[in-house]
Amino acid sequence: MLVDSHCHLKDSRYGKSPLEVAEDSKREGVALFINIATSLEDSHDSSKICSEIPYVYGTVGIYPHSDVGGENSVLISGLEKIIDANPKIVGVGECGIDIPEGQLQRSVEDQKKLFEEQIELSIKKKLPLIIHNRNADALVLEVLSHYKSSGLKAVAHCFSSDWLTAQKFLNLGIYLSFSGMITYPSRADLREVVAKVPDDMFLLETDSPWLPPQGHRGELNYPKYVRIVAEKVSQVKEKPYLTVASLSTTNACRLFNINL
Numbered sequence: 180m181l182v183d184s185h186c187h188l189k190d191s192r193y194g195k196s197p198l199e200v201a202e203d204s205k206r207e208g209v210a211l212f213i214n215i216a217t218s219l220e221d222s223h224d225s226s227k228i229c230s231e232i233p234y235v236y237g238t239v240g241i242y243p244h245s246d247v248g249g250e251n252s253v254l255i256s257g258l259e260k261i262i263d264a265n266p267k268i269v270g271v272g273e274c275g276i277d278i279p280e281g282q283l284q285r286s287v288e289d290q291k292k293l294f295e296e297q298i299e300l301s302i303k304k305k306l307p308l309i310i311h312n313r314n315a316d317a318l319v320l321e322v323l324s325h326y327k328s329s330g331l332k333a334v335a336h337c338f339s340s341d342w343l344t345a346q347k348f349l350n351l352g353i354y355l356s357f358s359g360m361i362t363y364p365s366r367a368d369l370r371e372v373v374a375k376v377p378d379d380m381f382l383l384e385t386d387s388p389w390l391p392p393q394g395h396r397g398e399l400n401y402p403k404y405v406r407i408v409a410e411k412v413s414q415v416k417e418k419p420y421l422t423v424a425s426l427s428t429t430n431a432c433r434l435f436n437i438n439l
């Protein structure tokens with residue numbers, strides 16, 4: 180049994196409903212899905228999806244480049260209303276800092292403010308934070324370090340840095356979530372993190388429809404491919420597949436406070 184701790188079930192490129200996407204992956208052994216929101220509108224959709232599908236839970240959150248121009252106070256109170264109305268909302272995010280190669284849609288300073296407000300919402304509502312981080316290890320760690328004794332629970336989604344950086348997240352009590360990236364031949368550095376991460380501090384995810392694993396690159400990603408991520412973790416950690424499945428499921432349920 181597996182949990183996909185980070186997927187986006189609603190995407191027009193699938194040409195299928197979130198229920199169809201989820202059912203297909205459920206048949207392949209994914210027992211639980213965390214549907215991750217990236218904007219205020221997507222947070223409403225996330226709430227609707229997890230209300231409709233028993234084995235799907237959801238988050239609310241604003242991605243660093245979503246809802247640009249929106250007032251932070253309006254966005255945050257919108258997220259809070261959705262949390263209050265739906266007990267199947269189990270997290271805040273994905274949120275964080277994103278520094279792309281090209282042009283920024285929201286300045287780094289504004290991204291930082293929006294990130295901090297979502298961290299505070301996560302603490303207030305006692306829900307874990309789903310951290311997005313592209314090219315911003317130092318800034319993300321600096322922001323998070325201010326909340327060290329706040330009771331913040333969090334996961335670094337699609338962890339893609341080295342072991343030195345991984346240890347800094349782990350020292351803050353933050354879980355690491357591994358995606359299909361760990362299967363890419365060029366990412367030996369990530370496999371070192373997989374090998375060394377403590378058994379009780381890692382999650383598995385797909386980030387579907389993004390980031391397909393090796394063997395499916397150039398295609399859409401699906402939650403069912405979380406099995407490929409689990410198989411790679413099993414191989415790298417030299418532990419039986421069923422042990423990895425069980426550890427990652429237990430960790431996800433502990434973080435998201437879900438009783439299976």
Ligand SMILES: [Zn+2]
Nearest residue numbers: 185215273386
């Ligand atoms: Zn995502």
